[in-house]
Structures are given as structure tokens and as C-alpha cells.
Amino acid sequence: MEILSQLLPFVFLIAIMYFVIIRPQQKEAKARKEMIMALKKGDRVITAGGLIVVIHKVEDQFLSAKINEETVVKMTKDSVIRKYEDEA
Structure with missing residues (x-):
């Protein structure tokens, strides 16, 4: 006890x-x-680097994201911090 x-x-x-x-x-x-x-094509997200990007293509481990009209980058899904919602 x-x-x-x-x-x-x-x-x-x-x-x-x-x-x-x-x-x-x-x-x-x-x-x-x-x-x-x-996440799907067209979603706006904030990356770990602080960039606001638009999802261009979703793969198993990676995302292609548009930074501007000409620039598309490939990044890991883990680098996405959260979805970006306009505050307007």
C-alpha cells in the first residue's frame, strides 16, 4: 500500500x-x-520558406508549384506548412 x-x-x-x-x-x-x-491543383499554400505558391501538380511524395506565371518548382509535400486563405 x-x-x-x-x-x-x-x-x-x-x-x-x-x-x-x-x-x-x-x-x-x-x-x-x-x-x-x-491538396489538389489550384490550392494556394505557404511553404516552410515562407513562399505563397499555387499547386500545379500533385505526385506521391512531391508537388509542383507555381511561384509566378513562368516559374514552376518541384518540392516535397513536407515543405508545405498550411493552406493559404485570403484574409480579405
């Missing part, structure tokens, strides 16, 4: 860490993965 009373604070601390740190990170990672999988 004494061992249980000594372990209870550690169990409580681990439970708090799970609900405050680990679970929200897992939810955010899942939402980001779903967003990346749902």
Missing part, C-alpha cells in the same frame, strides 16, 4: 503530460497529414 501511494504522484504526472503535451501534438500532426493528403 505504501508503494502505491508513492507511485500515484508519478502516474498522475504522466497522465497530465499526456493530455497537455503528447495528445495535442498527435492531433495537430494528424490534421496536418490530412491537409497535405487533400
Whole structure:
């Protein structure tokens, strides 16, 4: 019984860490993965480098993105941070 009373604070601390740190990170990672999988031609996204680009072509691991009318670059899907929504 004494061992249980000594372990209870550690169990409580681990439970708090799970609900405050680990679970929200897992939810955010899942939402980001779903967003990346749902990208399609014409979507505007923000890259890790801070560029706002338009998706030109979607492949398994890569995206082709238009920076301007003449420039199309190939980048990894992991470099997409989030979709860009106009704030107007």
C-alpha cells in the first residue's frame, strides 16, 4: 500500500503530460497529414520558406508549384506548412 501511494504522484504526472503535451501534438500532426493528403491543383499554400505558391501538380511524395506565371518548382509535400486563405 505504501508503494502505491508513492507511485500515484508519478502516474498522475504522466497522465497530465499526456493530455497537455503528447495528445495535442498527435492531433495537430494528424490534421496536418490530412491537409497535405487533400491538396489538389489550384490550392494556394505557404511553404516552410515562407513562399505563397499555387499547386500545379500533385505526385506521391512531391508537388509542383507555381511561384509566378513562368516559374514552376518541384518540392516535397513536407515543405508545405498550411493552406493559404485570403484574409480579405
